Amino acid sequence: MGEKVLITGNEAIGEAAVRAGCRFFFGYPITPQNKIPEYLSYRLPQVGGCFVQAESEIAAIYMVFGAAGAGARVLTSSSSPGISLKQEGISYISAAELPCVIVNVMRGGPGLGGILPSQSDYFQATKGGGHGDYHLLVLAPSTVQEAANLVMDAFDLADKYCNPVMVLADGYIGQMMEPVEFKEKPPIELPTKDWAVTGAKNRPRNLIKSLYLDPEELEQHNLKLHRKYVEMAKNEVRVEAYLTDDAEILIAAYGTVARIAKTAIKILREKGIKVGMVRPITVFPFPYEAFAKISEEVDDILVVEMSLGQMIEDVKLGVCGRAKVHFYGRVGGMVPTYDEIVREIEKIKRSRVL
Amino acid sequence: MVGKIVIDKELCKGCALCVSACPQKLIVVAEEINSKGYHPAEFVDSDGVCTGCTLCALTCPEVAIEVFREEKP
Amino acid sequence: MMKVVFERPKSMFPVPTHYCPGCGHGIVHRLLAEVIDEFGIRERVVGVAPVGCSVFLYNYINCDMYEAAHGRAPAIATGCKRVHPDLILFTYQGDGDLASIGTAEIIHAANRGENITVLFLNNAIYGMTGGQMAPTTILGQRTTTCPLGRSPKREGYPIRIAEMLATLEGVTYIARVAVHNPRAIIAAKKALKKAFEVQINGLGFSLVEFLSPCPTGWGMPPAEATKWVEAKMIQTFPLGEFKVPKSEKG
Secondary structure, eight states: OEEEEEEHHHHHHHHHHHTTTOEEEEOOOOTTOHHHHHHHHHHHHHHEEEEEEEHHHHHHHHHHHHHHHHOOOOEEEEEEHHHHHHHHHHHHHTTTTOEEEEEEEEOOSSOOSSSSSSTTTTHHHHHHHHSSSOOEEEEEEHHHHHHHHHHHHHHHHEEEHSSSEEEEEEEEHHHEEOOOOOOOOOOOOOOOOOTOSSSOSHHHHOEOOOOOOSHHHHHHHHHHHHHHHHHHHHHHEEEEEETTTTOEEEEEHHHHHHHHHHHHHHHHHHHTTOEEEESSSSSOOOOHHHHHHHHTTSEEEEEEEEESSSSSHHHHHHHTSSEEEEEEEETTTTOHHHHHHHHHHHHHHHHHHO | OOEEEEEEETTOOOOOOOHHOEEEEEEESSSSSOOOSOOOOEETTTTTOOOOHHHHHHOOOOEEEEEEEOOOO | EEEEEEETTTTTTTOOOOOTTTOOOHHHHHHHHHHHHHHOOOGGOOOEEEEEEEHHHHHHHHHHEOOOOOOOOOHHHHHHHHTTSSSSSEEEHHHIIIIITTTTHHHHHTTTTTTTEEEEEEEETTTTSSOOTTTTOTTTTTTTTTTTTHHHHOOOOOHHHHHHHHTTEEEEEEEEESSSSHHHHHHHHHHHHHHHHHHHOOOEEEEEEEEEOOOOHHHHHHHHHHIIIIIIIIHHHOOOOEEGGOOOOO
16 A cells, blocks of 8 residues: 554554454453454454454454354454463364464563563463464564564465464564554465355355364374474575674574664674674574574574573574574563673673683 | 154164153063164054154154154045 | 154254263254254354263254364354354353353353354253263252262352343343253243244344253163153253243233
């Protein structure tokens, strides 16, 4: 459309979903993502869609199950504790191979925690969260514009793989306002949803289920799911390499932290320290290869997260001992400043010289 | 006879609810057992008094009973 | 010339069931299939099966179906009905599914007046998992998790779902029936037909609670179990219509 609007990340996420053809939202209020249900409660009726404020996040995820099983593009959003509640439903949706988009606007945890941003749900998002061998495709935006773009991609990816896709944002991205342009996406070819529950007219009935009591059958089903994740790893990895060509020290960060790191990198380069960054955009499938390659060029990688070290484990897997992996993190809603990141890199630089 | 029933012996689990339901006591639990090991219900109507009232079929949890009734001329 | 006056409904798969001898599920499944046949709606019916003995509902009823997580069927039905308002949605739930883990979902689906039909099978026990106490287990009844018999002090009172939901302004038709003898079964079918009619006419939320025997769980033969429904269950769970569509009220 070419028109730029100044809106919050939450609203951008909501509008992006509508632009992607999503007409169903089921969710529950929780800070800091309340603007997503609030925005969609008036926007969806405008486009003939349906908004339901469910009685809980658990009910909401099962409404998603129902709507996704009926063949619709459907969104739910929540924040950390609410995403915990949804885990069983997410496992069911993955097992039943239903497409949907789940937005987590991360806040401080664990427990009731706080309402300020964190990145403490990385493990939950990428290593399971719910029971069983399944994975979500997880996209991690760094700006409000990127959040809008990734939400639109998320619906296509969900339909492509018949798998839930998570957009992993944080309270900053959700609540800050930035200019956003909703680009027209060229339609892509997607499989038809002939498995959907639409009434068994002129066809055998469809059954949306996840129970396979026969262990051989269940193993085959698990292998089928697994093949999807292998495909995702082959085709869907997204990563940004920022000033890595001549980098002597590397930062690994995603989401809001990556933005802050970019400022730190600018300051460090002005000080004569050549720092670059590898920013995962998909945290599942994780860009292990990018880290494997870069760890042959640099000796030190500083992982910065708003957690006490979750993505660092995946970084280490990619690096595989080829470089030293350092960590700096803030939690509880505290956000690392670019000053702190600059100091950490200077510490690393000093320790190398000694 | 006005009515008759046909009991699917293999579907029957011998719960005998039909035995209690029949107002004319025309159903008994058989001596034989079916392939699942149940004693199925058996329709015994030597006097041809079954009216095809369907009370047995109504109460059968296995849909094992079909009921037939003579068409009125 | 003999004609068939009772046969298997077309919407039921012609297969043996896994239910225990004398279990009420088989009867209610058949009533459901008969009603679907009589309204001619099989091609636009969508069912949501529960977790419990009747998890395999989809093996017996031939229509589009979801298998729900324990208690969440009303939420799944809501999601589907909002996408396809023209389809006829039903959930089929036991007392653990609906009255324990799923209490929030049933109350709120009812409160929102979702245009769905709920079949609630109340046999006062958890059948599938081996006979534990249900929220609807009656006072004095012994189960594997209240071996001394349910007492108000230890376990609280049994919960009356039909009466409770009937207090919500948003519900349209709530009835409690039983399937322990042919007369009750005939009345049960009438109520179920009415419930589906409410949905077909777009009038709102309908629920029929079926009191049903569980011979295995109760530790008694089928005939005795049906007598227990009459002698004990109906005292705690009276039969009747607790809410009817406005047009019916005088």
